Amino acid sequence: MIKINENYLKLQASYLFIDIARRVQAFQAAHPEREIIKLGIGDVTHPLPDACIRAFHQGVDDLADARTFRGYGPEQGYAFLREKIALHDFTARGAQVAADEIFISDGAKCDNGNIQEIFAQDVRIAVPDPVYPVYVDTNVMAGRTGSARDGRYEGLVYLEGTRENGFIPALPCEPVDLIYLCYPNNPTGAVITREQLKAWVDYARENRALILYDAAYESFIRDPALPRSIYEIEGAREVAVEFRSFSKTAGFTGTRCAFTVVPKDCMAYDGTGERHAVHALWNRRHGTKFNGVSYPVQKAAEAVYSPEGQAQARALIDGYLENASLIRREMGALGFYCVGGENSPYIWVDGRRDSWAFFDLLLNDAGVVCTPGAGFGKCGEGYIRISAFNSRENVEKAMGRIRSALMK
Known part of the structure; x- marks a missing residue:
């Protein structure tokens, strides 16, 4: 009889980003006509620098x-x-x-x-x-x-x-x-x-x-x-x-x-x-x-x-930082307390409600994926994380959708 490492059984139900992916897949299956903009996981979206x-x-x-x-x-x-x-x-x-x-x-x-x-x-x-x-x-x-x-x-x-x-x-x-x-x-x-x-x-x-x-x-x-x-x-x-x-x-x-x-x-x-x-x-x-x-x-x-690589890498990061600034500015204008978005690609938003509920609201009403703060620990409950890793066009579109969804 092969025994397992039972410490794995202590792990909470699923890894945070796996749970997010499942919810997004379920939404897309139910609404194949809806375009999803992903501002959740911290994955880059631009090509590698030419020098690289x-x-x-x-x-x-x-x-x-x-x-x-x-x-x-x-x-x-x-x-x-x-x-x-x-x-x-x-x-x-x-x-x-x-x-x-x-x-x-x-x-x-x-x-x-x-x-x-x-x-x-x-x-x-x-x-x-x-x-x-x-x-x-x-x-x-x-x-x-x-x-x-x-x-x-x-x-x-x-x-x-x-x-x-x-x-x-x-x-x-x-x-x-x-x-x-x-x-x-x-x-x-x-x-x-x-x-x-x-x-x-x-x-x-x-x-x-x-x-x-x-x-x-x-x-x-x-x-x-x-x-x-x-x-x-x-x-x-x-x-x-x-x-x-x-x-x-x-x-x-x-x-x-x-x-x-x-x-x-x-x-x-x-x-x-x-x-x-x-x-x-x-x-x-x-x-x-x-x-x-x-x-x-x-x-x-x-x-x-x-020298080329340094300039090209910095330009990539500058673009993401501009996205972050836009997200923080827009969420602040909607009345939400925010941290990050300056010297960081992440904006931490006090959603004033359950983290997963806010995640579902943005997914269902705006077609935007964020990350629920509760997945990062007890002190994350009530917050969401929005990532700046996407194109400027998608970030602007996402913020427009979020504004419309929250001002209904």
């Missing part, structure tokens, strides 16, 4: 020639990409990160989910609420929680983000070991200041905790006063792992390329209190379970750092 496409083609051509053919690449990623990342994303901005502290992967979601494997079963975990579901669900699968009760799992410490605190949770009131943070935040679109982030770094240093910092949306930051990396904060190299992605930076959602930074100064502890380098542990896990991102994809990612 050309590099992608060159990478494929290299594999067609015996003189330039490559088989298995280094699990940590090709040096040509890691060196560009270290220089442009960190060193140039005053953050000390070396190329050999960067691990190329096929997605920040994967790394966020996999990193928990290298830590003990009984670590105390703090997650924000609202929360990106992967942080929670992967720890449930690993057996670090009890059952879900009233929308929360026993054994986790929830850091509440609310309208009152600007969706920047207070420091934990009880000891924790692992802390998940995400800024610019998914789902709320909130951003964190240097002073606020320093408080988290100081807490981690004082309490020998580790911060798992998801910076997948850092390229949307336009305010120079805001930190784009946790390593811009003094002492963060000792207590933080950072996750980045080319998905939103350059439209690689379907291409799959990301990276995780694990500084060699970052330490964790065994049962006797002896220090161990997190870098070495992650390197072993990465090399054992991952064979690397394909050579053409890494060539395409390298092109993001060319």
Whole structure:
């Protein structure tokens, strides 16, 4: 008799975006004549930058020639990409990160989910609420929680983000070991200041905790006063792992390329209190379970750092930010309290009603798909998340439909 990992049975009924897809499919089946505009899941809609496409083609051509053919690449990623990342994303901005502290992967979601494997079963975990579901669900699968009760799992410490605190949770009131943070935040679109982030770094240093910092949306930051990396904060190299992605930076959602930074100064502890380098542990896990991102994809990612690639990627993000500004402005004009939409592609809207009810209203009456905030945690109830990832034409059309539906 083959037994299952019963921790999977603790998971709530379905993954949020699977549930959304089912509702949308049911609506489309019932109303095949209706056009749906999707402003829900954070998937990009514009093509890859031209510089990346050309590099992608060159990478494929290299594999067609015996003189330039490559088989298995280094699990940590090709040096040509890691060196560009270290220089442009960190060193140039005053953050000390070396190329050999960067691990190329096929997605920040994967790394966020996999990193928990290298830590003990009984670590105390703090997650924000609202929360990106992967942080929670992967720890449930690993057996670090009890059952879900009233929308929360026993054994986790929830850091509440609310309208009152600007969706920047207070420091934990009880000891924790692992802390998940995400800024610019998914789902709320909130951003964190240097002073606020320093408080988290100081807490981690004082309490020998580790911060798992998801910076997948850092390229949307336009305010120079805001930190784009946790390593811009003094002492963060000792207590933080950072996750980045080319998905939103350059439209690689379907291409799959990301990276995780694990500084060699970052330490964790065994049962006797002896220090161990997190870098070495992650390197072993990465090399054992991952064979690397394909050579053409890494060539395409390298092109993001060319002068052309930088300009083209920025233009893509500028377009999405213009969409976000429009959405926030329109929802505000309709009388809704909003967060995000500035330095972020997400707008977090207080719908003043049940989240799923608001989702259904916009789907049924406006033909627009959003994301119900309740799917991100207890503190998300009453909110929806609207994504700016679509064409300008579709966003304008969607906002017109929403305005008509809500002003009936």
